[in-house]
Amino acid sequence: MAALQRxxxxxxxxxxxxxxxxxxxxxxxxxxxxxxxxxxxxxxEAAQFGRQVAVLDxxxxxxxxxxxxxxxxxxxxxxxxxKLMHQAALLGSALKDAQHYGWNIAQPVHHTWSVMAQAVxxxxxxxxxxxxxxxxxxxxxxxxxxxxxxxxxxxxxxxxGGKETIVTAENIVIATGGRPKYPMHIAGALEYGITSxxxxxxxxxxxxxxxxxxxxxxxxxxxxxxxxxxxxxxxMRSIPLRGFDQQMASLVTEHMESYGTKFxxxxxxxxxxxxxSNRLQVTWKNTDLGTEETDSFDTVLWAVGRAPDTETLNLExxxxxxNSETGKIIVDASEATSVPHIYAVGDITEGxxxxxxxxxxxxxxxxxxxxxxxxxxxxxxxxxxxxFTPLEYGCVGLSEEAAxxxxxxxNIEMVCLRERAQRILGLHFIGPNAGxxxxxxxxxxxxxxxxxxxxxxxxxxxxxxxxxxxxHITKRSGLDATVTGC
Amino acid sequence: MxxxxxxxxxxxEFVQTAQRYHGRxxxxxxxxDKDAEGRSWCxxxxxxxxxxxxxxxxxxxxxxFIYCLVGxxxxxxxxxxxxxxxxxxxGVPTLLKYGTPQKLVEEECFKAELVRxxxxxx
Numbered sequence: 001m002a003a004l005q006r007x008x009x010x011x012x013x014x015x016x017x018x019x020x021x022x023x024x025x026x027x028x029x030x031x032x033x034x035x036x037x038x039x040x041x042x043x044x045e046a047a048q049f050g051r052q053v054a055v056l057d058x059x060x061x062x063x064x065x066x067x068x069x070x071x072x073x074x075x076x077x078x079x080x081x082x083k084l085m086h087q088a089a090l091l092g093s094a095l096k097d098a099q100h101y102g103w104n105i106a107q108p109v110h111h112t113w114s115v116m117a118q119a120v121x122x123x124x125x126x127x128x129x130x131x132x133x134x135x136x137x138x139x140x141x142x143x144x145x146x147x148x149x150x151x152x153x154x155x156x157x158x159x160x161g162g163k164e165t166i167v168t169a170e171n172i173v174i175a176t177g178g179r180p181k182y183p184m185h186i187a188g189a190l191e192y193g194i195t196s197x198x199x200x201x202x203x204x205x206x207x208x209x210x211x212x213x214x215x216x217x218x219x220x221x222x223x224x225x226x227x228x229x230x231x232x233x234x235x236m237r238s239i240p241l242r243g244f245d246q247q248m249a250s251l252v253t254e255h256m257e258s259y260g261t262k263f264x265x266x267x268x269x270x271x272x273x274x275x276x277s278n279r280l281q282v283t284w285k286n287t288d289l290g291t292e293e294t295d296s297f298d299t300v301l302w303a304v305g306r307a308p309d310t311e312t313l314n315l316e317x318x319x320x321x322x323n324s325e326t327g328k329i330i331v332d333a334s335e336a337t338s339v340p341h342i343y344a345v346g347d348i349t350e351g352x353x354x355x356x357x358x359x360x361x362x363x364x365x366x367x368x369x370x371x372x373x374x375x376x377x378x379x380x381x382x383x384x385x386x387x388f389t390p391l392e393y394g395c396v397g398l399s400e401e402a403a404x405x406x407x408x409x410x411n412i413e414m415v416c417l418r419e420r421a422q423r424i425l426g427l428h429f430i431g432p433n434a435g436x437x438x439x440x441x442x443x444x445x446x447x448x449x450x451x452x453x454x455x456x457x458x459x460x461x462x463x464x465x466x467x468x469x470x471x472h473i474t475k476r477s478g479l480d481a482t483v484t485g486c
Numbered sequence: 487m488x489x490x491x492x493x494x495x496x497x498x499e500f501v502q503t504a505q506r507y508h509g510r511x512x513x514x515x516x517x518x519d520k521d522a523e524g525r526s527w528c529x530x531x532x533x534x535x536x537x538x539x540x541x542x543x544x545x546x547x548x549x550x551f552i553y554c555l556v557g558x559x560x561x562x563x564x565x566x567x568x569x570x571x572x573x574x575x576x577g578v579p580t581l582l583k584y585g586t587p588q589k590l591v592e593e594e595c596f597k598a599e600l601v602r603x604x605x606x607x608x
Contacts, residue, residue, distance in 0.1 A: 126587030133594065136603055 031169035036072020038346030038359030039175030045367035047138040058146035062197040069128030081200035089227020113205035148314040174344040178306040188272030193300040207298030218303035233262040245399035255391040384442035386435035394434030397426030422451035489549040497568035512584035534579040534595035544605040
């Protein structure tokens with residue numbers, strides 16, 4: 001049956017890749033579809049074992065026409081540009097504080113979007129180039145093509161110009177990641193709004209911006225836009241940072257509000273229209289007051305979730321199962337899909353964190369298991385992460401809500417189990433450099449640190465991180481936890 | 487039209503030449519000065535030059551190849567020299583596509599496939 005399909009396809013496309021059909025041998029040991037964090041890590045690791053590896057990477061332009069080079073979401077429209085712009089905003093705050101420390105800096109300080117954007121974009125392009133050099137150096141074949149399955153060992157790659165190449169491989173890893181969602185039921189959303197795919201590549205300032213969504217993407221973007229001096233509003237339908245500890249999420253949004261970001265809580269947009277002035281008129285419903293309100297903005301940024309990029313892969317043809325609700329690819333603990341020799345890593349996989357470090361680690365371990373005689377599986381427990389809002393929030397382990405659900409509220413005291421050893425289940429920190437702070441504590445959690453051990457750890461003074469070693473007031477006690485002395 | 491080569495020495499001459507050909511693809515190879523016998527003080531530059539020259543025919547039409555001698559060893563070692571400060575060069579030899587972040591540094595210049603990729607990639 002498969003042989004019949006293959007011959008039919010070759011007849012239709014008329015290509016010269018008849019080698020496999022004749023000899024039955026696959027061209028590559030590994031084909032990776034998707035050149036992002038997970039895909040590239042897997043490909044480069046496999047190449048270390050002397051294997052024939054190929055990578056397909058293709059960026060479908062956003063509805064607004066934005067596109068970028070090799071490296072995936074993190075490098076081009078995620079972590080990297082985000083952190084740089086967050087840093088730009090933090091520097092703005094530092095400049096304001098600087099005068100109190102004796103620096104002569106004319107106030108108010110002004111920010112020029114295009115200078116920042118160009119620097120960020122150039123840096124990202126240097127990373128694209130760096131990946132190209134690395135792949136070439138490690139002898140990984142790179143195709144700038146959009147891939148789709150013809151059969152479980154054959155992928156059809158299509159260039160922008162429509163040129164086709166057939167690639168066959170013994171093992172295939174799907175690492176195509178995700179793209180931002182557009183709210184399709186809101187009139188004008190698609191034509192007039194942008195997403196994070198576009199924000200970092202804007203040549204001109206977004207101006208007065210409405211960010212719709214309560215995700216970390218929404219809050220981080222709104223945070224740095226406010227920080228560089230732009231009139232910014234966040235519109236949220238319900239709670240901020242769903243899935244994160246809610247006590248911390250409130251602290252994050254409260255700080256943003258006091259820092260200048262406007263919040264439209266319990267509101268959802270109903271339509272977006274373009275005005276003669278080229279501004280955008282947004283109409284929304286306020287569910288608390290039951291009223292309809294409207295305002296105009298220069299930019300509307302949708303941050304309402306991300307969808308897995310599987311539509312054009314042709315997964316049904318080869319039988320790779322996806323989750324019917326999320327559309328993500330279902331994998332087991334070894335990143336295997338429902339089809340032998342086809343694997344998936346990164347944002348495309350169901351039930352995994354949508355993070356770069358986990359995708360990279362999973363990709364590397366997969367390559368080691370496939371070609372390096374390893375049997376080590378990826379450990380997705382206690383993955384630390386940080387939300388880079390103006391007041392950063394870093395965490396590792398369980399949120400209070402998750403811990404209560406897991407162990408019952410009688411057994412939870414702040415972030416640890418009450419009984420016996422009082423193992424720490426989760427640590428949550430809000431403050432400057434939260435990511436730097438939590439990284440070290442993540443090791444402690446991995447080693448099974450307990451509350452008594454934490455109390456025995458001496459703090460470094462003066463720092464923010466030392467407060468973690470002094471946590472002694474419980475929520476249950478009702479006492480005020482505010483620190484006053486030194 | 488093919489491509490053409492310009493040989494320059496020192497930072498001001500390099501900038502002047504690059505500006506003159508603004509609008510055309512410009513590739514530049516930066517090497518340490520050569521002595522009277524034509525040998526550079528930079529051994530890696532000696533290795534890289536023939537590799538780069540062999541791939542020049544891969545440059546797009548209308549390209550300008552600027553072969554630039556940066557100066558003597560002492561000048562190059564100074565962390566504040568103009569090439570380091572303004573062009574952000576970190577080592578010699580450096581082969582770059584002017585006006586883009588695309589470059590190859592030191593041993594990367596020894597590899598024909600990387601040089602070819604630099605000349606042909608978008």
